[in-house]
Amino acid sequence: MAKSEVKSRRRFLTDAALLTGGIFVASGLTPFGKLLYATERKNPNGPWYGMGIDLEKCIGCGRCADACKSENGVSREPFFFRTWVEQYTILNDGSVKITSPNGGIDGFQQQVPDADIFKSFFVPKMCNHCEKSPCIQVCPVGATFDSPEGVVLVDPNYCIGCRYCVQACPYGCRYIDPDSHVVDKCTLCYHRIMKGQLPACVEVCPTGAKIFGDLNDPNSDLVKFKKEYSWQVLKPHMNTDPKVYYNGLRAEVK
């Protein structure tokens, strides 16, 4: 056997060993998994809260929006809502009419004559407590953050009121509190859920259209809801991974 042939075979074996070893080492490195958000399980040992909303059950009474304002001391002016209800009316000609007078708190009056209506339904809206929330991403001081339970919260004593998060939220769920001049939003009634109670909007819903629960608990109502229905989230193309899941969400919903 020629000397050079032995050398090249040896080199081949060393290279192959290095390559295999390299692949083994690389695949063992967790950071690679982090490239894919889906591989990261949030808060594996505790609750990870979310909300289901069954549009088939919502009757547009607006009690959720009202209860939210009472529970959380939100300004009663009609421009500040942690949660609100929208009425969608799809006309026979295909056009869509959307209203939310005073967030639905005072109920809805259908302005379109019955004969012209193709379909009408209500959509409660609230903070989606996104897993990849753009509002948290853009806060320049870190005043808005994810709680360990997956609730997006704001520290009002830390917020500087720059409003960048309001701009970054694709769902219009944030506003500047007219009294404190800092940003405010749905907390999923953090003060209640930490005591084992339901969020106020869930508590008062007369039809059980809102389902609060722990996504990490296979027996929770929310997980059952997600199993039972073919749910959708709002604006999925934003890639924010909302944790508010809708049953019966139509494409017309903005």
Place this chain on the structure above:
Amino acid sequence: MLSKVDGYIYPNEIELNWSILIVLYPYITGLVAGAFILASLERVFKVRVLRPTYTIALITALAFLLVATMPLISHLGKPLRFFEIMITPHLTSAMAIFGYVYIWYLMVVLLLEIWFDYRRDLVLWSQEKTGFMKHVYKILTLGVKDISPKALKWDDRLGYAITVIGIPSAFLLHGYVGFIFGSVKANPWWSTVLMPVIFIFSAMVSGIALVMFVYMMINYIRKKLIDMVCLDTIAKFLLVALILDFALEGLDQIHRIYEAEESFQILDLLVKGKLTYTLFIFQWGMGMLVPILTLAYLQMFKSNARLRRILYLISSALVLIGIFFMRWNVVIGGQLFSKSLVGFTTFKLKLIGSEGILMTVVWLVVPFLILIFLLWLLPPWKRHPEEATSDK
């Protein structure tokens, strides 16, 4: 208040979150970055004919940079907490680094460069002047009194190095401001990868126009002859920057129109409705096309100096107004439509109050007052001739 709404907007969207003060923020930072880039043309790229405007450009940039953060801070809901952004910056936020970029640009680039450039004069002035001013200049020398040829050579070298660092810094400063808007994926009017690039070029346009305007006004007030070779050169650079900026903005719009994404309909209504005057007439018509055609005409056909001066003055003023409206159309335009993409709100500019027209005028006048003060403190025309020092 609900009468302000067309179509459907989310209930929290009725009020615009960023008002005219946030229009001023990219406007003023753009002027700074642009003026600096013009100065660097002389220093780094050796465009010697621009020498008469070199110092003016630097001082103008400084005057505006000193004001740049004021509209921002006064717009905060909690202005006294502004320092939080410096001491606990949240690093995933596009806004968090502004404080550092700003300080870097102010302290490391502009102040140092001006100081190195003026150091010899500061030492000489501190020796010549008497009374209070003597001490002022003495303080400004920071105790460095060595003006030997060797020391001055070092000044020159360091100043040059800072300008070299300063060019990417100027791009960073304003490209970064563009990124603050361009990275908001929730807003289809802002969210474009071209935004930082457009901001950089519009900054160059506005900064060059500002220096041109200031240079002409200074000579007019001092009743001195304007260096026409210098002015013609600035005009040429302004024309090139305008064409590039116009091409980029055009590309952005063509791209939007051709792709016609989900948001196209609402943006189309926005552009043809609420932004008709500010976009088509003020930004593109008055602020771009007229100056481009005027400056191109002056490039192609010989005109006498007087006519050129008048047209340059008008063009630079139009460009300054046009770029203001460019910022307006970005900042205000981006908030007039709902993120539901099916409705509009209205922006009514108030006259008084911290977000009113009067306050805006104040923030635009203050930099000029600072500029006057700086020109009085560091008059470029009273500097000591350089023959004894290094040849720049």
